[in-house]
Amino acid sequence: MFPIVNAKFLARDVKQLEIHAPRIARKQLPGQFVILRLHEQGERIPLTIAASDPAAGTITIIVQGVGKTTRLLNRLEAGDPILDVVGPLGKPTDIENFGRVAIIGGGVGTAIALPVARALKAAGNHVIAIVGARTADLLILLDEMRQASNELHIMTDDGSAGDQGFVTTRLEAVMKRQPPLDRVVAIGPIPMMAAVSRTTRPAGIPTIVSLNPIMVDGTGMCGGCRVQVDGRAQFACVDGPEFDAHKVDFTILAQRNSMYHDHERASARKLDASPESELAKVRSACRLEAVCAPGPAECERLEKATAQSVSSACAVDARPGE
Amino acid sequence: MADKLPTKERIKIPRAAMPEQRADLRIANFREVNLGLETAAAEREAQRCLSCATPACVQGCPVGVKIKQFVDEVVAGEYLKAAATIREDNVLPAVTGRVCPQENQCEGACVMGKRMTSLAIGHLERFVADYERQTGQIGLPQRAASTGKKVAIIGSGPAGLSCAGDLALRGHDPTVFEALHEIGGVLIYGIPEFRLPKQIVRQEVDNMRLMGVKFVTNCVVGRTVTIDELMNEEGFDAVFIATGAGLPRFLNVPGEHLAGVYSANEYLTRVNLMRAYDADSHDSPIYDCRDRTVVVVGGGNTAMDSVRSAKRLGAKRAIIVYRRGPEQMPARAEEVHHARDEGIEFMTLTNPIEFLGDEQGRLRAMRCVKMELGEPDDSGRQSVSEISDSAFEMPIDVAIIAVGTGANPLVQSTTPELQTNTHGYIFADEQSLRTSKQGVFAGGDIVSGAATVILAMGAGRRAAAGIHDYLQSGNW
Numbered sequence: 049m050f051p052i053v054n055a056k057f058l059a060r061d062v063k064q065l066e067i068h069a070p071r072i073a074r075k076q077l078p079g080q081f082v083i084l085r086l087h088e089q090g091e092r093i094p095l096t097i098a099a100s101d102p103a104a105g106t107i108t109i110i111v112q113g114v115g116k117t118t119r120l121l122n123r124l125e126a127g128d129p130i131l132d133v134v135g136p137l138g139k140p141t142d143i144e145n146f147g148r149v150a151i152i153g154g155g156v157g158t159a160i161a162l163p164v165a166r167a168l169k170a171a172g173n174h175v176i177a178i179v180g181a182r183t184a185d186l187l188i189l190l191d192e193m194r195q196a197s198n199e200l201h202i203m204t205d206d207g208s209a210g211d212q213g214f215v216t217t218r219l220e221a222v223m224k225r226q227p228p229l230d231r232v233v234a235i236g237p238i239p240m241m242a243a244v245s246r247t248t249r250p251a252g253i254p255t256i257v258s259l260n261p262i263m264v265d266g267t268g269m270c271g272g273c274r275v276q277v278d279g280r281a282q283f284a285c286v287d288g289p290e291f292d293a294h295k296v297d298f299t300i301l302a303q304r305n306s307m308y309h310d311h312e313r314a315s316a317r318k319l320d321a322s323p324e325s326e327l328a329k330v331r332s333a334c335r336l337e338a339v340c341a342p343g344p345a346e347c348e349r350l351e352k353a354t355a356q357s358v359s360s361a362c363a364v365d366a367r368p369g370e
Numbered sequence: 371m372a373d374k375l376p377t378k379e380r381i382k383i384p385r386a387a388m389p390e391q392r393a394d395l396r397i398a399n400f401r402e403v404n405l406g407l408e409t410a411a412a413e414r415e416a417q418r419c420l421s422c423a424t425p426a427c428v429q430g431c432p433v434g435v436k437i438k439q440f441v442d443e444v445v446a447g448e449y450l451k452a453a454a455t456i457r458e459d460n461v462l463p464a465v466t467g468r469v470c471p472q473e474n475q476c477e478g479a480c481v482m483g484k485r486m487t488s489l490a491i492g493h494l495e496r497f498v499a500d501y502e503r504q505t506g507q508i509g510l511p512q513r514a515a516s517t518g519k520k521v522a523i524i525g526s527g528p529a530g531l532s533c534a535g536d537l538a539l540r541g542h543d544p545t546v547f548e549a550l551h552e553i554g555g556v557l558i559y560g561i562p563e564f565r566l567p568k569q570i571v572r573q574e575v576d577n578m579r580l581m582g583v584k585f586v587t588n589c590v591v592g593r594t595v596t597i598d599e600l601m602n603e604e605g606f607d608a609v610f611i612a613t614g615a616g617l618p619r620f621l622n623v624p625g626e627h628l629a630g631v632y633s634a635n636e637y638l639t640r641v642n643l644m645r646a647y648d649a650d651s652h653d654s655p656i657y658d659c660r661d662r663t664v665v666v667v668g669g670g671n672t673a674m675d676s677v678r679s680a681k682r683l684g685a686k687r688a689i690i691v692y693r694r695g696p697e698q699m700p701a702r703a704e705e706v707h708h709a710r711d712e713g714i715e716f717m718t719l720t721n722p723i724e725f726l727g728d729e730q731g732r733l734r735a736m737r738c739v740k741m742e743l744g745e746p747d748d749s750g751r752q753s754v755s756e757i758s759d760s761a762f763e764m765p766i767d768v769a770i771i772a773v774g775t776g777a778n779p780l781v782q783s784t785t786p787e788l789q790t791n792t793h794g795y796i797f798a799d800e801q802s803l804r805t806s807k808q809g810v811f812a813g814g815d816i817v818s819g820a821a822t823v824i825l826a827m828g829a830g831r832r833a834a835a836g837i838h839d840y841l842q843s844g845n846w
Contacts, residue, residue, distance in 0.1 A: 071594050085551055091644065091653040092551075116653060132551040134588040264644070264654075267549050267590055268778050269559075269616040270636035276627055281620065286780065300627050303731030307629040311655040 050084075050133040053106055055126050058188040061113040062156055063122045064098070070105030072097070072135045078163035079141030079258065079290055082107065083266040085132040086120055087329035093117050094263045094285070096160040097136060107135075110159035110188070116315040120326050128330060137266045138289045141256070145172040147230035150222055151197065152215050152244055153179045154236020158189050160258060161235045165196040168233075174198050176229075178218050180240070184209035216243045229253050234293065238302045245293035255293035259284050261304060276300045374445060375417055385487040386415035393711040397681050400563040400647050403708055404468070404496075412497040415490050416444035422481060427491060430479030432828035433532070435459045437476055437491055444494055453502035454509030456495060460827065461535030461578065462528065464503060464570045465557060467496030470824045471702050503570070508577050514541035519841045522547060522606040524591045524781060527555025528823045529612035529814025531578065532830030533837070538581045540838050545584040545606075547595075552643060553585050555614060557823070559643040560635075562675050564682070568642070592780035601809060608809045608837045611788075611796060612830065615815035617776040621667065625725030626771070630657055630733030634668070634676045634772035641679045657768050660684035665736065667691050667722055668772030669699035674709050676770045681712055685768075688714050693721040693741050694754050719743070719754075723761065725769060735765045775820050785810075795819060802836035803829065808846045811836055 054066035072082060081096040093115075099108040113119035124130075141164050149168050153161030158179045169175045177197035181187045182205045194200045201218045202210025211218070215236075223229060232255040234244040241257040248255045261273040261284050268286035275284050276297035282288065319326055374380075389405040390396075396403055407415065425438040436455055443452035456463045472478070472492035480488035502508060519542045523530045526548040534544040552558050554571045575585070589595060591613075600606045618633035620626050637656070640646040644654035664680035666673050669692035681688040690709070692699060696718050699706060710716075717738075724737040740760035744753040777794035789797040789806040796805055796812040803811045813829030815821055840846065 071589070075594065089645070089652045091655075132588050134549065134551070134590060135594065137590065137593055264636060264639050265550060265559075267593075267616070267780060269618070270639050271618040271620065271633040272636040274627065281622075281627065297627075300731060304627065304629055306730075307657070307732075308655040315653060 050130045052124055052126055052128045052130065053104075055124060055128075057122075058110065059186050061122060062110060062186070062188055063113070064108060064110045064159075065121065065124065066101075066106045066108050067130060067133060068105055069107050069133050069135075070102075072133065073100040073105050073107050074102045076100040076107060076136040077140035078143065078167045079160075080136035080138050081266075081289060082109065082133050082135030083137060083263065084130055084134075086117060086124075087131055087326075087332075089329065090131070091117055092132075092264055092266070094137070094260070094266060096258065096289075097163075098159040099163060107133075110156060112156040114316075115312045116319045119316055119319055120323070120330070123323055123327060124330065131330075134266065137285060139287070141167065141233070141290055143167045143171050146254075147173065148176065148227060149173045149231045149233065150176045150178060150219060150229050152219065152232065152234040152236065152240075153177070153193070154215060154234075154240040155181050155186060156188065157236030157240075157258075158187075158193065161233065162189055162192055162196055164233055164235070165193065169196055169198070176222055177201065178203065178215045178222070180204065180215035180218075180236075181209075182206065214243065215240060216247045219244060219247050223248070223251060223253070231256070232293075233257075238298055238305070241293065241296075242298035245296065245298070249294050256290050257293040257296060258290050259288055259296065259301060261301060262307065275304075374421075377420065380418050380420065381482075381486065383414055383418050385418070386411045386490050386493055388490075388493055390708075393708075393713075396564065397712050400679075400682055402567055403564050406500055407490075407493050407497045409497075409501075412444060412494060413447070416441050416494055418482070419445070419489050420482060426479040426481055427476040427489070430476045431459075432475065432824045433459050433831055435476075435495075440498065441489070441491070441494060444498060449498055449501045450505070450507055450509050452498045454511065456498060457509060458511055459831070461532055462557075462574050462823075462827065463495055464499035464574060465528070465566060466824055466827070467492055467494075467499050468566050468570075469561060469822075470495075471822060473703065475824065503573055508580070510577065510581055511539055513539055513582065516543070517541045517841065519543060519607045520545065520605055521837055521841075522591075522597075522600045522604075522609045523612060524597075524609065525549075525555055525612040525614055525814075525816075526553045526575075526585065527612060527614050527814065527826060528557065529614070529826035529830040529833070530555065530610065531575070532827035533610050533612065533813070533834045534583045534830075535578055535581060536831055536834030537837060538578070538583050540834065542838070542841065543582070543584075545586060547589045547591050548585065548587045549590040550643065551587050553587065559639045560672070560675070562638065562642055562679050563647075564678065565675065590780065592784040597781065597785045597807075597810060607841055608811065610803075610830075610833050610837060611781055611805070611810065611812040611816055612814045612826070612833075613778055613781055613816045614826075615775040615795075615820040616778045618771070619774045619776055620771055621722060621773060623722060623724055625727060625733070625736075627731075628725050628727040628733040629731055630727075630767060631725055631769045632657070632771065634666070634672045634770050635775065637676055637770045638672070638679065641683070647679070647683060656683070659768055661686045662767035663687045663689070663765065664768040664770065665689045665691050665722075665766045666770045666772055668774070669694065669701055669718075670772065670774070671701045671705055673770075673772035674701045674705040674714075676772050677714050678709055678712060680768065680770070681714060689717055690714060691717045691720050691722060691738065693719065694752070695719055695743055698743075698752070721756070722769070726763070733767060733769060735763050736769060737761055737763050775815075777816055777819075781816075788812075793819070799836075801832065802839070803833040804836060804840075804846070809840070 113122040180203040273284040278295040477488040646656035664685040666677040814826035
C-alpha cells in the first residue's frame with residue numbers, strides 16, 4: 049500500500065499527488081511512468097511520473113480527472129492509501145546536449161514535459177518551452193516551467209492567458225528563427241502531438257512524443273498498448289512510451305484509445321453519482337504484503353501507521369477483501 | 371479403513387469419471403467445470419491401483435510425487451497423510467490436480483493404461499488436496515533449521531512458488547518478487563476461474579506464507595530493482611529467475627492493430643486478473659462479446675481457455691481457428707472435449723491472413739485461407755501449406771491471438787552478464803540451473819520456452835536443490 053503524503057489541485061480537475069513509494073522514487077528518470085490501482089475492484093492505469101524525491105521516498109503524479117479512476121484519484125487526500133503502485137516503467141527520455149530544443153506541453157502534458165525540460169536544460173541545451181491549454185485556468189506549472197527553460201511561451205485557444213492560438217502556431221514561429229531547432233519534444237493530447245509532428249516533419253527536425261495508450265500490466269506481457277511505429281507494432285510500455293513522432297500512426301493510436309469509450313463514460317457517470325462507496329473501497333484497502341518484505345524499515349513503519357489511521361478495524365495481516 | 375481388494379477384483383472397477391457442471395449451465399458462469407470426486411468414488415478409484423513394485427507413474431511425474439504411497443494412504447482413508455505425502459514433492463497439489471496433463475505424465479506411464487484404463491491419479495490428487503483444504507488442516511512438512519541465507523525469486527508463477535517452497539523447507543529465507551499486484555503468475559492471470567478457482571491459488575500461497583515464504587508484489591525486477599541491487603545492496607545470497615514466457619506473439623498480418631483484436635495474454639489477463647467477467651463490481655473493461663462472433667486463433671490450452679471465456683462472456687459464436695488439423699492441436703484432450711460440449715466451433719486447416727476494420731478502426735471481418743497437411747518433416751510434424759485460391763472473408767467482432775509466447779527481455783536486458791540464446795531465453799545448466807552469472811539461477815519457461823505448470827514446478831525444485839548446494843558449499 050502506498051500512502052498519499054500531499055495532495056493539492058493545480059487547476060480545475062487537475063490534482064498533484066505526492067505518494068510514498070521509496071523504491072520507485074530511488075529509480076525514477078524523466079519520461080518514466082507508474083501503473084496504479086486504487087482498490088481491489090479497480091483498474092490498472094498508467095500515469096507518468098512528474099517528479100521524485102529519493103530522500104523523502106516520494107513520487108509526484110499530476111492527474112486530470114477524465115475517466116473513473118482519474119476522477120476518483122482527484123477525490124483523494126493526504127493520508128489516503130493507494131493499493132498498488134508499480135514502476136518506474138518504460139524507457140527514460142534520451143537526455144543529452146542536442147543544442148536548441150523546443151519542449152511542448154499541452155494541458156496536463158505539461159506535468160510530464162517539466163522533468164524532461166529540467167533534465168535537458170541541465171544537460172546544457174537551450175530549452176524553449178511552449179505550453180498550451182484551452183483556457184487560462186487549465187494552465188499548470190508555469191513558474192516551474194519558466195525555471196526549467198531558457199524561454200517560456202504560453203498559448204491558449206481563447207487568448208485568456210499568454211497569446212491566442214495553438215502551440216503549433218508558436219512552434220512555426222520559433223522554427224523560423226536562427227539557429228534552427230535541433231530537437232522537439234511534444235507531450236499532450238493526441239491531436240496536439242499529431243499536429244506538432246506534421247509541423248516539424250517538412251523541416252526534418254527530430255521530434256519525440258510520449259504516447260499514452262491503454263495498458264494493463266506495463267511489463268510487455270499483454271500487448272494491449274501496441275502502437276504502429278514505422279509500420280510495425282511496438283509496445284509503448286517497454287519499447288516506449290517515447291517514440292519518433294514522424295513514424296507514429298496517430299490515427300490508430302486515437303482509435304485504439306477510444307476502444308472502451310462507452311464503458312468509460314458509464315463508469316465515470318456512476319462514480320459522480322455516488323462517489324462515497326468508491327472512496328470507502330479505497331480507504332478500507334489494507335494489504336501489507338505488498339511492499340514491505342525486504343524494503344526499508346521506514347516503509348514498514350509508514351504502512352502500519354497508514355493502515356491504522358485508515359481503518360482501525362483493519363487488521364495488520366488482513367487479506368485483501370473479496 | 372478399507373482393505374485392499376484382490377487384484378482380480380480391483381481390475382474390474384471402472385475408472386472414476388470426473389463429475390462436471392452441465393455444459394448448458396456452465397457456459398453462463400465462470401464457476402469450476404470439474405466438480406471433484408466424492409469420497410466413495412475416490413476410495414474406489416484408489417483401490418484400482420496395482421501397487422507396482424517399481425511404479426512407472428512416479429517416473430512419469432516431473433516433480434516425482436510419491437504416487438503409489440499417497441494412493442495407498444487414500445485406500446487406507448488417511449487423506450491428510452496423503453496430502454502431506456504429496457506436499458513433500460509438490461507445493462501446489464490443488465493446482466496440479468486440476469491443470470496437469472496427467473495423460474502424458476503419471477497416467478500416461480501407468481501400466482494399467484496398457485491393458486485397460488490408467489489410474490485417475492490427477493483426480494485423486496485433486497481429491498486429497500481439496501479434502502485437506504476443506505478441513506483446514508494443512509499438512510505442512512517440517513522446516514529445517516534456519517540457515518540465514520536469503521534467496522530472491524523473480525516471478526511468482528509455478529516455477530517460483532515451487533522453488534520458494536523447497537527453499538523454505540531447507541531452512542533458507544526466500545522472498546518472491548512479483549510484477550503484478552497478485553501472487554501466482556500464470557495461475558492468476560492466465561488460467562481461467564472455471565478451470566482453476568483463484569481462491570485455491572490464494573490458499574496455496576497462504577500456505578507458503580505459513581512455511582515462511584515472503585512475497586513482494588508490484589515489483590518489476592529490471593525496473594523497480596535490478597538483480598545486482600538485490601545481491602549487492604539488499605543482501606540476497608542467490609537469485610532464481612522464473613519470469614516465464616510472457617511476451618505475446620502476434621500473427622504479423624495486416625489489421626492486427628484494430629480495436630477488437632487482442633493477444634490471448636491481454637484477453638485472459640482482463641478476464642482473470644482484472645475480473646472483467648464480473649463487470650458489475652470490477653472496473654476493468656473488456657470488449658463486449660455479447661451476441662457477437664469471437665474468433666480465437668490457435669490450438670493450444672491458452673486458445674481453449676480464451677474461447678471458452680468468450681463463450682461465457684456471451685459470445686453468439688465462439689470459434690477456434692487453427693491452421694493444422696484437429697489431431698495436431700496441442701491442447702489437452704480434456705480441454706478440447708469440454709470446449710466441444712460447450713458449443714465451441716472449430717475451423718481447422720484455416721489460417722487468417724488479414725483483419726479488416728470499419729472507419730472507426732474497429733474489427734469487422736477477417737480474411738482466411740484454407741490449409742492442407744503435407745509430408746512429415748524430420749521432427750515428425752507434418753508440414754502445412756496454403757491451398758491456392760482458397761481465400762474467403764468472414765464477418766467477426768473480436769479476434770484473440772493465441773499462437774504462443776516468447777521470452778520477456780526485461781530482466782536479461784538489465785543483467786548483461788546473463789547469457790541468452792537467439793530467442794532471448796536464458797541459458798541455464800540442465801541439472802543445477804546455474805546461469806552464466808554467479809549466484810543466479812534460472813528455470814521454467816524463461817529457460818525452456820512455454821511449457822506446462824508442472825514442468826515449471828519441476829524446474830523450480832531442481833533450482834532449489836542447485837541453490838541449496840551453492841549456499842551450503844559456496845562453490846560456483
